[in-house]
Amino acid sequence: MDFEEIVVKTDRLDFPALAAGDGPVVVCWHGFPDHPATFGPLAERLVAAGRRVIAPYLRGFHPDTAAELEYPGSLTFAADAAAVARALDPGGVDMIGHDVGAGMVGRVAAAWPEALRRGVTMAVPPPATLTAALSDPAQQQRLFYMWLFNVEGVAETVLRLDRRLIDYLWATWSPGLTPSPEHRERIHRMYGDERFIENSLKVYRANFDPSRHDPALVDFGGRSEAAAKLPLLVMAGADDGCITVEHFEQAERGLAPGSEVAVVRNAGHFLHLEQPDEVAERVLRWFGEPR
Template sequence: MRFDEIVIRTERLDVPALAAGDGPIVVCWHGFPDHPASFGPLAERLVAAGRRVVAPFLRGHHTSTVDAMPFGDGLTLAADAAAVNAALSGEPLDVIGHDIGAGVAGRLAATRPDLVRRVITMSVPPPATLRRIFDEPEQQQRFFYLFLFQVPGVAEELLNDKLISYLWRTWSPGLEVPAHVTEMYADPAIRANALKLYRANFDRSLHDPALAGLAPLAEKPAEIPMLVLAGADDGCITPDNYAGAATGLAPGSRVEVVAGGGHFLQLDRPDEVAALALDWFR
């Protein structure tokens, strides 16, 4: 998929993004360890169906924003997403979020439903139910990297090509890490910002105090129905973790387990995801 790189000028930040196609906009938010270009196979199918795909870089994950990340909390990313939607259109937009981007999309829908038309999240349960997965020792083991990233010095040393390759291969069996991901995380500053996202889960000094008032709203079920996609073969968050997802979703929402899909559904099963997305957006 051939993307153009654009800059979305918002009230919060000039957000670099990859974009392709013409028509109604679908905003796609990436996760870790990933890059907007990984939406390429899915974008190709959405563009062929008459949509414009805009895939922003998370704050701090592009050379132009690498020094613009004092905070790493989910509300910061959701506020960025709200600013992006407002800058792109005067109408609510369709949003897809994968991995960390799923949390971005879910919190955006919960805090600014006026900016969102339809929402799809992939590979992570909704924010309102996500905490429960930490109750299972098996899932804690799969989350070893999350706890590893809290250790200063050790995390910086071990977040390298070898670990990233391991995560990709175990999260989506048979899938090798793309070159664009390896190139992104070769930058020590971007690796440091990725660690900041994970450390903000435990370190409240990395939460923007100006957004604290949104926290109770952000963790409640969004008013907008969501399509939640899980990979049947996801080696990061297994499908059984979605069993209680309905309690964190608005009426009319759906949870779909994609057969043969790993964690990186946009690459594993782009045909199936595109078909589900286009149907949901209709």
């Protein structure tokens, strides 16, 4: 996919982004350890269907915003997603979120529903039901990297040494996927950058440290963790080695009426890279006719 590089100017931050196509906007938010270009195969199909795809870099994960992660909590990223949506269309936009991006879209649907037209989340259950998954000891083991990242000194050493942990996460999360050499190098370059290593650890440490949360967003905290106010399409890969598919079985408890939960076969965590045809078909059907 040939993306152009743009900047989305918002009242919170100017967000560098990859963009392609013309038509109604779909904003795609990436996760960790990932890059907006992972949306390339899905974007190609959405563009062919008459959509404009905009895939911003998360705050703190582009050279122009690397120093802008004072408060790395989940609400910061969700508020960013709402701000980008408002800047692109005050009436709300369609959004897709993967991994960290899934939590962003889920929280926008709960706390800033006016910013969202239709939303899709991938690879992570809704915030309102994620706690149940985290209470499973087997799932805790799969999330070992989260605990590792909270051990100061050790985490920095592991990530600075080489990219083997990044490769391991991709390989175990999507066991049937072999990224292209070009994309693997793109991921290595991003997560070999000292600034992005530091910001990755900030994000995971904020999960367990409220002092790292933005006090200006405290009033949105309870709302953002509640069931979404808008229906969402929640997608999971049947072979996901990060958060396994059984943890999506109760996902509808944290969703608004009219939501859907879909499991994509022959796909793992990076389902939009592994099965872009099926994911695009489901996404476009969910979005329906753009206004």
